[in-house]
Amino acid sequence: MKDFATLLDRLSFTPQRNGKIRLLAEHFRNAPDPNRGYALAALTGTLELAAAKPAQVRALVESRVDPQLFAWSYDYVGDLAETVALIWPERPGAKRPPDLPDVVERLRLASRREAPAILETWLDGLDATGRWALLKLITGALRVGVSARLAKTALAELGAPDLAAIEEVWHGLAPPYEALFAWLEGRAARPEVDHRSAFRPLMLAQPLEAAELPSLDPAAYRAEWKWDGIRVQLVAGGETPRLFSRSGDDIGRAFPDVLEAMRFDAVLDGELLVLRDGAVAPFNDLQQRLNRKTVTPKLLRAQPAHVRLYDILFEAGEDLRALPFDERRARLEAWHAREAPARSDLSPLVPFEDWDALAALRAGLREQGIEGLMLKRADSAYEAGRPKGPWFKWKRDALILDTVLMYAQRGHGKRSSYYSDYTFGVWRDADEGGVELVPVGKAYFGFTDEEMRRLDKWIRDNTVERFGPVRAVKPGLVLEVAFDALHRSKRHKSGLAMRFPRVSRIRWDKPANEADWLAAAEALLEG
Numbered sequence: 001m002k003d004f005a006t007l008l009d010r011l012s013f014t015p016q017r018n019g020k021i022r023l024l025a026e027h028f029r030n031a032p033d034p035n036r037g038y039a040l041a042a043l044t045g046t047l048e049l050a051a052a053k054p055a056q057v058r059a060l061v062e063s064r065v066d067p068q069l070f071a072w073s074y075d076y077v078g079d080l081a082e083t084v085a086l087i088w089p090e091r092p093g094a095k096r097p098p099d100l101p102d103v104v105e106r107l108r109l110a111s112r113r114e115a116p117a118i119l120e121t122w123l124d125g126l127d128a129t130g131r132w133a134l135l136k137l138i139t140g141a142l143r144v145g146v147s148a149r150l151a152k153t154a155l156a157e158l159g160a161p162d163l164a165a166i167e168e169v170w171h172g173l174a175p176p177y178e179a180l181f182a183w184l185e186g187r188a189a190r191p192e193v194d195h196r197s198a199f200r201p202l203m204l205a206q207p208l209e210a211a212e213l214p215s216l217d218p219a220a221y222r223a224e225w226k227w228d229g230i231r232v233q234l235v236a237g238g239e240t241p242r243l244f245s246r247s248g249d250d251i252g253r254a255f256p257d258v259l260e261a262m263r264f265d266a267v268l269d270g271e272l273l274v275l276r277d278g279a280v281a282p283f284n285d286l287q288q289r290l291n292r293k294t295v296t297p298k299l300l301r302a303q304p305a306h307v308r309l310y311d312i313l314f315e316a317g318e319d320l321r322a323l324p325f326d327e328r329r330a331r332l333e334a335w336h337a338r339e340a341p342a343r344s345d346l347s348p349l350v351p352f353e354d355w356d357a358l359a360a361l362r363a364g365l366r367e368q369g370i371e372g373l374m375l376k377r378a379d380s381a382y383e384a385g386r387p388k389g390p391w392f393k394w395k396r397d398a399l400i401l402d403t404v405l406m407y408a409q410r411g412h413g414k415r416s417s418y419y420s421d422y423t424f425g426v427w428r429d430a431d432e433g434g435v436e437l438v439p440v441g442k443a444y445f446g447f448t449d450e451e452m453r454r455l456d457k458w459i460r461d462n463t464v465e466r467f468g469p470v471r472a473v474k475p476g477l478v479l480e481v482a483f484d485a486l487h488r489s490k491r492h493k494s495g496l497a498m499r500f501p502r503v504s505r506i507r508w509d510k511p512a513n514e515a516d517w518l519a520a521a522e523a524l525l526e527g
Contacts, residue, residue: 001126003031004039004100005133011144020146024154028181035100037176040155042137044148045249047175049107054080054139060116060123064089071468078410078417078469081135085128097125098134101176107138143412148247158184164384167201167248169193196238199248200267200313200321201384202231205374205391212392213355220379222325223350223358225365226372226393227308228283228485228499229273230290234258234307237265237317243272254292255305261342266335267314268307269382271347275306280369283499284487307344309336310374313382321382328382365396371484372396398482399524401426402507402515404437405477408459409470411444419459419471420444420452422503424479425494428518437475438494440521441483446503455506478507478515486524496521 007027014020024043028036041047061084062070070087077083103122110118119138123131136142152170156163158181172193173180182188231246241262243252252259255272274281274289281303288303289295312332313321320328329349336346350373352358362373372395380390403424411420421444425437447455458477465472482504489497
């Protein structure tokens with residue numbers, strides 16, 4: 001546990017991507033099995049420890065520390081694991097600190113009733129850093145700036161041909177990944193997995209700026225609509241059909257209707273949507289089905305899932321990725337006409353003569369509920385990752401609203417001491433007369449560190465009420481917010497929800513009463 005705690009601690013204080021990769025690769029190279037495999041599982045989100053919950057951790061610390069003191073400390077620190085690690089009263093004669101495999105294996109076998117007593121013993125045996133790492137591990141909130149892809153990138157430095165080679169066996173393996181490490185270190189052959197159920201890394205596009213267009217030959221590219229759903233990969237032909245997100249997460253449990261329709265032998269690339277009577281529903285409808293462990297028949301009827309296909313990677317076991325895009329497109333069209341799979345159709349190609357004609361089409365996309373355009377070279381192979389040049393995404397321009405800051409919450413990791421997560425709203429007439437602010441979104445990026453520090457000071461100076469780690473502020477600061485789309489939402493008091501909001505400018509110069517009203521926001525509603 002000590003080595004894992006040291007790794008997490010160093011990662012949390014290393015902002016640079018390459019620095020994190022070096023730390024991870026060093027740990028994977030030097031830590032023994034199964035410790036490094038469980039560390040990898042924790043960092044990639046494949047370690048399931050359901051026995052201990054945050055509420056149990058709070059109850060446990062409040063049995064040792066005055067609850068009011070803990071509440072004040074938690075309010076100041078803003079992070080549960082860090083607060084408990086610092087405030088936990090050490091007891092003399094505590095038992096030895098646990099190893100990482102001990103933690104994983106004991107919690108897997110423990111009931112929810114047994115977990116607090118086991119956790120209490122471990123907290124007594126660890127130092128503050130160890131306690132922090134243990135609590136991060138069991139609550140599943142590492143927040144050290146490491147994505148699953150970054151961890152796999154570091155893993156590839158042990159001897160994989162490339163990251164794609166790891167991705168193609170990843171879903172056939174399970175923690176603590178001893179067979180994976182043996183392969184990477186040259187001690188065993190590549191693990192045998194069912195490749196008819198395996199994820200293949202997606203090919204991604206580079207953002208396109210309008211200024212780049214003159215340097216590109218329009219005759220060399222094909223255009224497609226960029227639909228506002230989530231990118232998925234359909235893998236069928238093995239024992240179990242699989243539906244993967246773009247990051248390789250298996251999301252099939254939330255979309256049994258799509259899995260039921262995958263009665264073919266192919267690997268396909270497409271966009272997951274909600275489709276009603278041939279029309280694409282707003283992204284907010286699709287969100288109702290994401291990340292669900294169970295899906296009710298009512299939800300299946302209300303939000304029918306559909307996949308709009310872009311590409312074909314494998315057909316009946318034949319790898320098509322090296323073929324040019326035009327050939328793969330012809331194979332996809334022939335395959336779809338022959339198989340006619342339910343809950344899918346083909347994303348149409350968009351004919352155009354020159355960039356001006358395509359720009360004119362792009363100008364009207366928002367009214368059609370389409371997110372943008374994709375440009376793909378006719379001769380491009382299907383390459384994993386984001387190669388420069390073959391594919392571009394040309395998204396429609398962002399929408400802008402002037403909003404008023406309403407609430408602020410402390411961030412996590414290196415931002416845990418700053419108010420860096422902002423909820424903002426627009427004006428509307430209040431029922432009892434006068435005006436009021438209603439929230440329309442929340443953002444935590446789009447500003448520099450220096451701007452964040454200035455915002456933090458303003459928030460502390462203008463707080464009118466506290467709710468744990470959240471502060472309500474007086475309506476005095478205008479944030480210009482950019483976002484991709486606006487949808488109806490029953491979960492928000494305003495009745496609206498933003499898609500991908502980010503702070504584009506802090507309007508220190510603008511009075512709050514000049515910010516936008518709800519009617520201006522509603523005029524931007526999708527469709």
